[in-house]
Amino acid sequence: xxxxxxxxxxxxxxxxxxxxxxxxxxxxxxxxxxxxxxxxxxxxxxxxxxxxxxxxxxxxxxxxxxxxxxxxxxxxxxxxxxxxxxxxxxxxxxxxxxxxxxxxxxxxxxxxxxxxxxxxxxxxxxxxxxxxxxxxxxxxxxxxxxxxxxxxxxxxxxxxxxxxxxxxxxxxxxxxxxxxxxxxxxxxxxxxxxxxxxxxxxxxxxxxxxxxxxxxxxxxxxxxxxxxxxxxxxxxxxxxxxxxxxxxxxxxxxxxxxxxxxxxxxxxxxxxxxxxxxxxxxxxxxxxxxxxxxxxxxxxxxxxxxxxxxxxxxxxxxxxxxxxxxxxxxxxx
Amino acid sequence: xxxxxxxxxxxxxxxxxxxxxxxxxxxxxxxxxxxxxxxxxxxxxxxxxxxxxxxxxxxxxxxxxxxxxxxxxxxxxxxxxxxxxxxxxxxxxxxxxxxxxxxxxxxxxxxxxxxxxxxxxxxxxxxxxxxxxxxxxxxxxxxxxxxxxxxxxxxxxxxxxxxxxxxxxxxxxxxxxxxxxxxxxxxxxxxxxxxxxxxxxxxxxxxxxxxxxxxxxxxxxxxxxxxxxxxxxxxxxxxxxxxxxxxxxxxxxxxxxxxxxxxxxxxxxxxxxxxxxxxxxxxxxxxxxxxxxxxxxxxxxxxxxxxxxxxxxxxxxxxxxxxxxxxxxxxxxxxxxxxxxxxxxxxxxxxxxxxxxxxxxxxxxxxxxxxxxxxxxxxxxxxxxxxxxxxxxxxxxxxxxxxxxxxxxxxxxxxxx
Numbered sequence: 001x002x003x004x005x006x007x008x009x010x011x012x013x014x015x016x017x018x019x020x021x022x023x024x025x026x027x028x029x030x031x032x033x034x035x036x037x038x039x040x041x042x043x044x045x046x047x048x049x050x051x052x053x054x055x056x057x058x059x060x061x062x063x064x065x066x067x068x069x070x071x072x073x074x075x076x077x078x079x080x081x082x083x084x085x086x087x088x089x090x091x092x093x094x095x096x097x098x099x100x101x102x103x104x105x106x107x108x109x110x111x112x113x114x115x116x117x118x119x120x121x122x123x124x125x126x127x128x129x130x131x132x133x134x135x136x137x138x139x140x141x142x143x144x145x146x147x148x149x150x151x152x153x154x155x156x157x158x159x160x161x162x163x164x165x166x167x168x169x170x171x172x173x174x175x176x177x178x179x180x181x182x183x184x185x186x187x188x189x190x191x192x193x194x195x196x197x198x199x200x201x202x203x204x205x206x207x208x209x210x211x212x213x214x215x216x217x218x219x220x221x222x223x224x225x226x227x228x229x230x231x232x233x234x235x236x237x238x239x240x241x242x243x244x245x246x247x248x249x250x251x252x253x254x255x256x257x258x259x260x261x262x263x264x265x266x267x268x269x270x271x272x273x274x275x276x277x278x279x280x281x282x283x284x285x286x287x288x289x290x291x292x293x294x295x296x297x298x299x300x301x302x303x304x305x306x307x308x309x310x311x312x313x314x315x316x317x318x319x320x321x322x323x324x325x326x327x328x329x330x331x332x333x
Numbered sequence: 334x335x336x337x338x339x340x341x342x343x344x345x346x347x348x349x350x351x352x353x354x355x356x357x358x359x360x361x362x363x364x365x366x367x368x369x370x371x372x373x374x375x376x377x378x379x380x381x382x383x384x385x386x387x388x389x390x391x392x393x394x395x396x397x398x399x400x401x402x403x404x405x406x407x408x409x410x411x412x413x414x415x416x417x418x419x420x421x422x423x424x425x426x427x428x429x430x431x432x433x434x435x436x437x438x439x440x441x442x443x444x445x446x447x448x449x450x451x452x453x454x455x456x457x458x459x460x461x462x463x464x465x466x467x468x469x470x471x472x473x474x475x476x477x478x479x480x481x482x483x484x485x486x487x488x489x490x491x492x493x494x495x496x497x498x499x500x501x502x503x504x505x506x507x508x509x510x511x512x513x514x515x516x517x518x519x520x521x522x523x524x525x526x527x528x529x530x531x532x533x534x535x536x537x538x539x540x541x542x543x544x545x546x547x548x549x550x551x552x553x554x555x556x557x558x559x560x561x562x563x564x565x566x567x568x569x570x571x572x573x574x575x576x577x578x579x580x581x582x583x584x585x586x587x588x589x590x591x592x593x594x595x596x597x598x599x600x601x602x603x604x605x606x607x608x609x610x611x612x613x614x615x616x617x618x619x620x621x622x623x624x625x626x627x628x629x630x631x632x633x634x635x636x637x638x639x640x641x642x643x644x645x646x647x648x649x650x651x652x653x654x655x656x657x658x659x660x661x662x663x664x665x666x667x668x669x670x671x672x673x674x675x676x677x678x679x680x681x682x683x684x685x686x687x688x689x690x691x692x693x694x695x696x697x698x699x700x701x702x703x704x705x706x707x708x709x710x711x712x713x714x715x716x717x718x719x720x721x722x723x724x725x726x727x728x729x730x731x732x733x734x735x736x737x738x739x740x741x742x743x744x745x746x747x748x749x750x
Binding site: 067068069070072073079080083084085086088090091092093094095096097098100101104105106107108109110111112113114115116121138139141142145146 | 354355357382383384386387388389390392393396397398399400401402403404405406408422423426430530531532534535536537538539540541542543545546
């Protein structure tokens with residue numbers, strides 16, 4: 001899909017209305033031919049960012065591959081809410097094996113397809129942050145270093161939501177989870193922990209790494225489309241708010257995801273073979289507090305005496321902005 | 334074609350003859366030579382149409398195999414010991430997903446204490462994971478069983494472990510009869526999957542199953558295992574018809590005619606057992622043996638029938654269920670339920686300790702004379718055990734047991750037999 005070059009904003013959103021665009025530039029979701037790979041009727045919660053991200057990502061991958069796609073799913077919310085036996089929301093060949101092996105199962109499928117002369121069929125692996133950054137990390141790194149022909153999609157909602165909101169290595173500092181309680185001197189998840197898997201993916205020098213968000217679905221579609229045009233190991237890390245785990249209004253999923261980007265807490269970028277190739281500039285910078293305030297998991301940051309903690313979160317956002325160059329040159333001061 | 338070769342190389346050759354399409358490899362002694370051999374065949378182009386994948390762990394090895402098999406490829410991997418335990422979650426998963434993966438287990442002890450030598454602790458630990466478990470007595474049988482394993486696995490849509498004793502078989506050079514490719518092709522048709530990930534006919538594999546259906550799904554897995562009890566002898570018979578030699582099957586009797594005492598064992602130790610039985614038969618003792626070729630599914634009915642004339646059964650086990658005793662014994666007892674047969678368990682060969690003819694002859698004679706305890710340990714040095722127990726009683730911080738026992742014994746390797 002060709003990306004638009006003209007800047008074309010609608011108020012309050014990053015996406016231009018499809019009717020203003022040339023047919024070829026319209027979103028996959030706007031197309032009558034979209035596959036609805038993750039069909040309606042599944043049991044995701046209201047306002048689920050993961051369901052939204054998966055629908056856009058998989059439909060875009062389907063279009064990019066001419067509907068020749070197989071998906072592997074790690075154990076987790078997406079797996080559970082999409083396949084309550086004997087029903088399945090998946091309109092594509094789909095397999096769930098274990099929590100920690102989605103990347104390896106996908107590697108095996110890719111190898112089998114090559115040996116069976118079905119190179120045109122492509123493979124996607126997908127999982128939540130727990131299945132990706134923690135328990136599935138070994139298999140993910142193995143898939144990366146072998147440069148297996150797999151696109152791995154991580155839907156990052158920053159904790160183990162399926163088991164009841166426990167901390168993962170993607171949980172941000174200060175966030176309250178069931179295992180990082182908002183009590184004591186340093187309430188919530190401690191500072192100085194966690195890992196940045198997109199950067200670790202880049203360190204494998206794989207052909208493509210990107211971050212994406214459900215706040216910018218056209219960008220997500222474009223990144224998936226770009227990834228499917230490449231061969232080898234590819235990784236897209238998608239920020240997906242979880243109303244249940246974050247204690248946020250289901251109606252605000254998109255806004256919260258956007259504030260994560262606009263505050264600098266979730267940088268959007270792309271990388272090829274270990275080098276940053278693009279970043280999405282922040283359009284209207286906001287303080288981290290604007291993002292945090294909408295989520296009950298950060299409620300303790302807005303009580304008396306929590307100013308230092310809040311400042312440390314803001315410092316993380318500031319560092320991201322500097323590190324990834326997230327301010328457009330004209331607006332950088 | 335007769336050739337002198339290492340057991341691992343014989344197995345690698347058998348796997349190549351089966352025309353696998355995906356092989357995953359992760360090194361662990363003593364199975365490593367098998368995948369090394371296969372890797373070389375793939376890289377040199379001798380084995381065509383096959384991808385050889387070096388993975389980062391045994392868990393990944395079997396996970397890659399799960400993906401490859403679900404996408405319709407004939408898939409193989411091999412492991413041992415800690416490796417089998419490390420992939421344990423995927424072992425159950427492959428069986429639950431009904432994927433006909435074939436995996437060699439180069440049987441090895443499980444630590445701690447770490448030990449690279451042979452016993453059956455690894456495959457016994459995963460005996461109820463839903464895989465068919467075949468045990469090879471010789472390198473020829475190991476070779477033959479792998480060819481049978483693919484046919485069994487694919488006919489039943491059920492994964493198969495071929496268990497062969499680490500070092501004793503994997504590293505032993507023996508003469509083997511290598512089948513011709515055309516013969517193997519005739520015996521083993523190309524893999525036609527029962528389920529496959531295919532964009533032309535999308536299916537969901539691995540859905541969540543709740544209490545409403547889980548029992549039925551599990552029962553069907555049991556049913557599949559039971560049907561394997563019929564399929565395994567059929568495949569062995571078809572193999573014999575084509576290749577002219579008996580290999581595999583459920584049980585293999587040795588000098589069972591009129592045997593009052595029957596020794597039951599798995600794997601390569603059957604060779605030594607049979608030598609001892611020859612000696613005792615020459616002395617006029619009514620003794621025979623049964624090699625269990627298929628441990629899962631367990632051939633209850635066949636074993637009961639084979640033991641119809643037996644008065645005493647001695648189960649020789651290369652694995653210890655700590656706090657219980659023998660593992661195979663429990664199944665043998667189940668087969669003999671209601672029969673007045675004395676069953677003895679002898680635990681031997683743990684961590685590679687040699688099982689000698691002399692030691693076997695002693696316990697077999699004791700069994701025949703009904704003076705063997707229900708559970709005994711072959712060549713157990715009770716002096717060492719008593720001294721260590723005394724030492725532990727003497728001081729609270731007595732330190733690690735294994736290291737203390739080694740200190741007692743002195744020079745390493747002095748007791749390997």
